[in-house]
Amino acid sequence: MPADWTAIENAIQAFVARSASLDGAKVIWRDQNGQRPEGVTFASLSITGDLSAGLLDEARHVDNPDGIAGDPLAVPPLIGTELLLQTVAQGEFTLSIDMYSKSATGAGAARALLTKVKNCLSKESELQALDDAGLAIIDRGTVQNLTALLETQYESRANLDVRFRVADGTEEAATYIETAQVTTTYD
């Protein structure tokens, strides 16, 4: 079954906003050709490095996907879509979180905010929220202080790369074999 990337992105973004105590509009997805959010503290997110986790796809089929679970024949199947073929594989991706702040020190510094986000990756409630979106954390990464000059003033910046695993796959409707041709002698 294909991963629901909108739900995955929303779950990740909500997690970062909660963990860093930022308004949702201050935790944005990168590369949208927009301006920086208003205010001085914000985070940007990016998903990179989508790859297969190296495990074989699992293939399975569902009889009469339009039927009722446990009693597939209670509703007659639609002709031509009697079967649903599914493949499922584990994928792995890296979530890159960049935090920006004007505070160089204290709890408001980008490094401190991102450390808070990293620590929240251990909270049971947050793990459950991410699990509900089909995500499993496999590496919490390292917070790096990347404070740099922005025009004439220092801007507190930090980065954290978190690796996730997610189940992803494909679906296609199929039908039963209705006719077969034999072109050789069958004993």
Add this chain to the structure above:
Amino acid sequence: MSLFDLSGEVAAFATDNLTVTRAGAEGYDANGRRTSAGASSFVVAASVQPATSRQLQRLPEGFRERDGVAVFCATELRMRDRIAYRGVNYEVAQVDGWNDAGGYCEAVAVRMA
């Protein structure tokens, strides 16, 4: 109040009526996705001339190799405004806004990729 008002001169030398499209206010929703209010369009009378090599040289990298035009008009233009000029779309990449002091605006727009 303008130190000098050249809006009349700019209008007198107008070569084209340009349709300018301006993006609406931008922001981000609660899910961190970009939002944009609907774009608005208006027509301005402008003098359109080839951008000089010096004007193009002042543009950021990536814009210098594109066709550019210099636009003089009485209406204030803004960065990223889109201009339809003789069937080709241009984007404003540089603005010298003399509207307050001189009653006109000079902008350089480059052909959109």
